Amino acid sequence: MAESHILLLPEDDYYQWVRVARVFVLTYSVNITPDAVRAGRSQNISVAVVDGGYPNQGDIIGWLRARFPDAMIDPIFVGSPAQLEVVLLERVERGQRYGTLKVPPKEETLPAEQPEPPKSIRLYWPTDYHVITQRFGANPEIYSKWGLPGHEGVDIRAPMNTNVYAGADGEVYYVMQETNTHPYGRHIRIQHENGYRTVYAHMASVQVTIGQKVKAGQLIGKADSTGNSTGSHLHLTLKKDGATARKETQYQGDVIDPTPFLYWPNDEKILGEVTTAKSKPVPNYGWAQPSLVGVNVREDGTMQEADYEAASLARVEAVKVQENTSTSAIHRLRQIDPGIFVMARIAYDLGQSPVTAQEWVSRMRTHVARLYTEGVQYFEIHQSPNLQMYGWNYSWHSGGGFGRWWLDAVGMLRDAYPQAKFGFPGVSPGGQVEGQRLDAATFMEQADEAIQNADWVGANCFWTNEAEMQEPDKGAFWQVVRERYPDKLIFVTEFGNVDVLTNLYVKGKEYVQFYETLRNQPGIGAAFSQVMSSATGYLQMQWRNENGTATEIPVRIGKREF
Incomplete structure (x- = not known):
């Protein structure tokens, strides 16, 4: 069984922390969360330890040790997202997943040699608006009604009838055209390499068909608020075949957190050479002068x-x-x-x-x-x-x-x-x-x-x-x-x-x-x-x-x- 490894980050300025951790997370297929309870349920926990970073827990290492005594903790003491980025990039360069792994008192040995990390995925940002309006795992009190630990995807800003793009190369395997027969409303599902699947929900219109091959960044439809939704946006779900059975996720249906896999198309540091996606053109602002x-x-x-x-x-x-x-x-x-x-x-x-x-x-x-x-x-x-x-x-x-x-x-x-x-x-x-x-x-x-x-x-x-x-x-x-x-x-x-x-x-x-x-x-x-x-x-x-x-x-x- 694949090991369970999660990176706990401060909730304040969460997406700044996520951004600097992406290379590390993608290299080692690490889960990521601002939720200390969720992190505590994992076998191995890397923690960005920041003064005042976890106001509800205080001493985050002590808090985790007291409540999850069997977890192995990898503390990373930093003062800012920039410092965390330096530490994690150094680990990637050295091929080192962990720093000093704090094992439970009853154990004195480090885990066995780490298996080769599974192949990952890069997700092209699927709208023209780089804003997440509801993060993965948020609002468990709402989603518990459906047996979910929390929000089973990310909601991304997308005003009505704005573009929705494919997150990665793949093949469309399902299209729901009805607007009110499924909680996702009108939506698209795409199969990608290495067992990954994406779902694009609450759409106004669909511009692809079942069996169609798509490229990362290709226009696949327009955004709306169909299905169980209030206000136009895009709901994006990421699934990885077998993730639930391998206990890589608390969610049923192989749902995993898409956050660390998302990148903005012009972000060359994340883009690397692993995608066929094209950078989005600069809009015509009607202003030719410099600022x-x-x-x-x-x-x-x-x-x-x-x-x-x-x-x-x-x-x-x-x-x-x-x-x-x-x-x-x-x-x-x-x-x-x-x-x-x-x-x-x-x-x-x-x-x-x-x-x-x-x-x-x-x-x-x-x-x-x-x-x-x-x-x-x-x-x-x-x-x-x-x-x-x-x-x-x-x-x-x-x-x-x-x-x-x-x-x-x-x-x-x-x-x-x-x-x-x-x-x-x-x-x-x-x-x-x-x-x-x-x-x-x-x-x-x-x-x-x-x-x-x-x-x-x-x-x-x-x-x-x-x-x-x-x-x-x-x-x-x-x-x-x-x-x-x-x-x-x-x-x-x-x-x-x-x-x-x-x-x-x-x-x-x-x-x-x-x-x-x-x-x-x-x-x-x-x-x-x-x-x-x-x-x-x-x-x-x-x-x-x-x-x-x-x-x-x-x-x-x-x-x-x-």
Whole structure:
């Protein structure tokens, strides 16, 4: 019988951990989970031991030893996903599956020599949206009704009628065309080499037939929500013949976790030379320039002489004005740089009384008209709508509520300004803060219809140190938006280091790094630093002081080499 080996990873930022472990997992056909109980039922457990990584268990090694005394534990002490990647890649290079295997007290010997790992599979990402909405094994309280330990696959973002692709080369062996006679609804099953099978569920349409040979990445159908499903998505199940009998899985029907086998088509590190799949083409974002170096104007929308001087010093390429920024200010910016890109944020303080889209448009229409006449075509409609200070809990109570509000407002503007590009505003990144912020991911999911219909989408990115610049819920929130909307033009509508103790010279260097990171990212139009100047607030973020002198931020930006 094949040995049972599982890799336990922290649940926080789970898919970052999964990504760095993939080569190791695929090399040794290791199962993978964030569930400590599930891991404990395996014979051999490799554990990424991270400070605070397992808040429900505390000392994860002690917890496993106390509850699963017969398990053999392979602790891997690391501080980050990057460190885990180094350790696991070194093991692969040395042909070493385990580090120091902690055997139960009653045993003093290591396991017998490991058998040759079985041949594995690489699964081409089956949609255009690199977002898992429900992981494998999740919600056991729901799936126990059907005798399952948890969710028997992964749910992947796929709006209605978007593409679904084959995960690997194979042959279609089953097609269900009916929509309501099976929990999977309309679905496709494909047989692959080495005993692997994939199932693609809840589809709108099927574009293959039984017996047809398919290639990895080939279009096989369109997504929907048929069968036992709420909301359009793709459910992907992976099976491996004999896995249940060999006790390689707790699931009946040979179901195994597909997560470690999935790769994004352009991920060359995972792609290697083992697939016939072609890289997905870069979408047409309608933006030919590199990402521009930008800044938000003075907080109250006005511009003063010192603001123009700071803009010139920093060699800015883009400026985001406000609805009340004067026509003369726009002319002056174009004198500094005739090719400067100008975007406008159209917003005002909604207060604590409900404001309808019609009321909002009635007040803002003249501002849009004036700016449009001046050649401004890109408009951000409102700002940070998941914050209570900007309307959440008053004018709308969810992302869906704002989405409907936004669609109504834009619908009243489009006919009058046909060349305008209306953007869905950047949300405040991060989780739920009671009475202040609705969770960013939840808000965007609820507002999905509006975002899909926007000409572009905003992303706000904030951090307090250089390391946080790379974190998806902070400085790299633009990556979260890109994964959810791979074919949308993105503007980083606000960004900055919000730590008041960080030196402005350091912030200037960080901003240059941030701009450079985005410079050649496809489909990123510009990044707008927060903020040029302000009479109050925005401590240690302003490009110039109230006495008119420039801070180190525009100085550093102006000295960039791009």
